[in-house]
Amino acid sequence: MTVADATPDYEVGDRDDRAFLGHPKGLGYLGFTEACERFSYYSMQTLLVLYMVNYLLVPGRMEDVLGLEWLRTHVYDGLQGQPLASAIFGTYTALVYATPILGGIIADRWLGRNTTLIIGGVLMAIGHFLMAIESAFLFALLALLLGVGAFKGNIATQVGALYGPNDLRRAMAFQIFYIFINASVIVAPLISGTLGERVGWHYGFGCAGIVMIIGLVIYLMGQKHLPNESKASRTDAKATREPMTRDDWTRLAALLLLIPVLAISLLTNQEIFNAYLVWGDQRFNLQFMGTTLPTSWLITLDAGVSFAMLVAVAAFWKWWGRTRREPDEISKMIIGSVFTVAGGLCLFTAAATTPDDAKIGLFWPVMFHLLNSIGFAHILPISLALFSKIAPKQITATVIGLYYFGFFGANALVGYIGGLYSSLPTTTFWLIHVASAAFGLVAFIVFKLVLGKRMTDTVQDQARVLS
Incomplete structure (x- = not known):
């Protein structure tokens, strides 16, 4: 979100434009475009592992996938079945958070953000349609990766560019954008x-491709309401850059140390799209009123609970702050880690108390989603606010880009740890995730004790806005 705040590479539109919920009309076009892109992306997230495990990566089909045998032999050490699917998923979802840096460079240096974004949308649509050709599976993933990279950061920047530096509507604009x-x-x-x-x-994949095309059409229809690119603003920004102080470098070092900690602490949350879905497909009792619900609906359950908890947690701290001192960012991340540990223990309990020949009821999975979502609400938006708050102003955009490497690391871990699901006892598998959350808890406490004041005592306080 704050990437847009940090990189005002556009001429700001009319401040009096309040045609969309009191905001510029361009916000509506960008919001619906982003909604289509995220629909496309999370359709892929939901289906990918189930598709590979239950259909593609089985004898008789996987041999026809171009390049897969080479990849399996030279990159994934001969993995097969669920471990191979988990590894491919982890690589794909990790690279999703690395390619936006490439997309930003291309936009800044050569094509501009508008053109780069459009190319990204086209590549994503192509990738989804290529999923219909089983032999082109790896090429489809490549097209999707490049597409997300070209699209992801460039649309958020345009949201921020709709507002001047003193326009108080900006914070609410990102909250509306997040709702989409x-x-x-x-x-x-x-x-x-x-x-x-x-x-x-x-x-399923084709539906995602069609929605991505709809998003592109919406974006093109709204061009006249979107900010115009301005090279002059980039030149001015470079000219006014100040040298970094010793305190700046210290805060940067602290943030860099937080990135791998975030990666490890996010393992349980990111596993939801990988081995958790496979486990749910195999072991959960998904019967409801005589009908077996699709396994993919577990993602909807998680998303719905997460959204509700984001709102509930923000409302709770707003209420708390009226009469008491609100905790700082690191303290909230510590609280979030406690809930994440508790959520992981729900999965361990479900595995430990259910016989191998019985289906797991939904009580423990629902409790996991509830507790993990409370943890998510205390860690994800708060950590982003922390990075944007204490990053040296000379390199705020770069630091936010580095922040997403935490997701890169988390998904890379998911690819490896998720591959152990088939070979480890399920109780041991989920205890590993509990341990990762506990590691984050301890690390955040250490950061609080050692660097707490330095990481919270700054002039620019954005945590309330983003949380």
Whole structure:
């Protein structure tokens, strides 16, 4: 979100434009475009592992996938079945958070953000349609990776560029933008997930591609309401850059140390799209009123609970702050880690108390989603606020880009740890995730004790806005 705040590379539009919920009309076009892109992305997230485990990576089909045998032999040490699917998923989702840096460079130096974003949307649509060709599976993933990289950062920057530096509507604009994203996360599994599991895998992927095209059409229709690119603003920004002080370098070092800690602490949350879905597909009792619910609906459950907890946690701390001192960012991240540990223990308990020949009831999984979502609400938006708050102003955009390497590391870990699901006892598998959350808890406490004041005592306080 704050990438846009840090990189004002556009001429700001009319401040009096309040045609969309009191905001510039361009926000509506960008919001609906982002909703379509996130629908596309989370459709892929929901279906990918289930598609590979239940359909593609089985004898008789996987041999026809171009390049897969080479990849399996030279990169994944001969893995097969669920471990191979987990490894491919981890690589894909990790690189999703690395390619936006490339997309930003291309936009800044050569093509501009508008053109780069459009190319990204086209590549994503192509990638989804290529999923219908089983032999082109790896090429489809490549197209999707490049597409997300070109799209992801460039649209957020345009949201911030709709507002001047003193326009107080900016914070609310990103909250509205985030609502569009969360709505898509909830809807995508219900539509694409159901189509993929019940009608045919390619129908689910194709639906995502069609929605991505709709998003591109919306974006093109709104061009006249979007900011115009300005090279002059970039030149001015470079000219006014100040040298970094010793305190700046110290805060930067602290943030860099936090990145791998975040990666480890996010393991349980990111596993939801990987081995957790496979486990749920195999062991959960998904019967409801005589009907077996699609496994992909677990993602909708998680998204819905996460959205509700984001709102509830923000409301709680607003209420708390009226009469008491509100905790700082690191303290909230410590609280979040406690809930994440508790959520992981729910999965361990479910595995430990259910016989191997019985289905797992939904009580423990629902409790996991509830507790983990409370942890998510205390860690994800708060950590982003912390990075944007204490990053040296000369390199704020770069630091925010580095922040997303935490997700890169988390998803890379998911690819490796998720591959152990088939070979480890399920109780041991989930205890590993509990341990990762506990590691984050301890590390955040250490940061609080050693660097607490330095990491919270700054002039620019954005945590209340983002949380």
